[in-house]
Amino acid sequence: MFFHIVLERNMQLHPRHFGRNLRENLVAKLMKDVEGTCSGQHGFVVAITGIENIGKGLIRDGTGFVTFPVKYQCVVFRPFKGEILEAVVTMVNKMGFFAEAGPVQIFVSNHLIPDDMEFQSGDMPYYTTSDGSVKIQKDSEVRLKIIGTRVDATEIFCIGTIKDDFLGVINDPATA
Amino acid sequence: MSGEEEENAAELKIGDEFLKAKCLMNCEVALILEHKYDQLQQMSDDPRNQVSQVFEKSLQYVKRFSRYKNPDAVKQVREILSRYQLTEFELCVLGNLCPETVEEAIAMVPSIKAKGRVHDDDAIDKMLNDLALIKKFE
Incomplete structure (x- = not known):
């Protein structure tokens, strides 16, 4: 899910950036530093939308660098266990398939794909039901439920399932 | 993380911080990101160089899954x-x-x-x- 939240960060600025453009320089550095990053607690920082407040700067002993506490509003994407969302299939193999929902990767193991769906290998591998009415392949859109998240320093990775009511393919690129 | 085990969106256990935060629907995110992308486009010829991969993937995703465009x-x-x-x-x-x-x-x-x-x-x-x-x- 996407959220609009306020985060705080201490920004260190070199004295050469001081002057009338200090604020612009600080904001430009903030965008460069945090947009596109990911933390386990807040998820992916997609875009900064505004600056709430820039606190008083504090000169660091010995270096001349100044630290400013900056409060900023941003759009973040944070997946949760138990959340249901839509995703695009990016890769299919006999172990299951990978899907992407915005910046996050989700793996759906073949144990979490309904039992009546079988893997078919080939140039364009896919999962299908015996009557061929439903097909999961690259670029299919699926609705899935996140059942686990793994967080490391710079990425969040999710495990999903489509083995539940109202989950599964919502749009097949072949028939669309 | 100790809080991680407890998390479950189906029971609204998403942590106090996120429960109180403003959530955004995909269509709302699309409006925000497109606006920001347009702004960047005015500043430089090739905004693709300016934005992070996270931004670009998110924009593609919300455009694809927005139920309401208007x-x-x-x-x-x-x-x-x-x-x-x-x-x-x-x-x-x-x-x-x-x-x-x-x-x-x-x-x-x-x-x-x-x-x-x-x-x-x-x-x-x-x-x-x-x-x-x-x-x-x-």
């Missing part, structure tokens, strides 16, 4: 759903997935039928109808 419709969706005493998170899941039946809505957002909540099936049905109407007249 900004007025987006506003209306939030307005209508906010009449039903939903939390921000529930509101956005419903706005994103647009379930068609009451059973589907409950499967998507189990917490609307949790103990102590006022929603009966009729109320949920009415809510879904209202949503479908916006889509129809968009």
Whole structure:
């Protein structure tokens, strides 16, 4: 899910950036530093939308660098266990398939794909039901439920399932 | 992380910070990101170099999965759903997935039928109808 939240960060600025453009320089550095990053607690920082407040700067002993506490509003994407969302299939193999929902990767193991769906290998591998009415392949859109998240320093990775009511393919690129 | 084990969106256990935070539906995120992308485009010829991969992937994703394109419709969706005493998170899941039946809505957002909540099936049905109407007249 996407959220609009306020985060705080201490920004260190070199004295050469001081002057009338200090604020612009600080904001430009903030965008460069945090947009596109990911933390386990807040998820992916997609875009900064505004600056709430820039606190008083504090000169660091010995270096001349100044630290400013900056409060900023941003759009973040944070997946949760138990959340249901839509995703695009990016890769299919006999172990299951990978899907992407915005910046996050989700793996759906073949144990979490309904039992009546079988893997078919080939140039364009896919999962299908015996009557061929439903097909999961690259670029299919699926609705899935996140059942686990793994967080490391710079990425969040999710495990999903489509083995539940109202989950599964919502749009097949072949028939669309 | 100790909080990680407890997390479960189906029971609205998403941490205090996110429960109180403003959630955004995909269509709202699309409006925000497109606006920002346009701004960057005015500043430089090739905004693709300026934005992070996370930004680009998110923009593609929300464009693909936005149920409502028209900004007025987006506003209306939030307005209508906010009449039903939903939390921000529930509101956005419903706005994103647009379930068609009451059973589907409950499967998507189990917490609307949790103990102590006022929603009966009729109320949920009415809510879904209202949503479908916006889509129809968009």
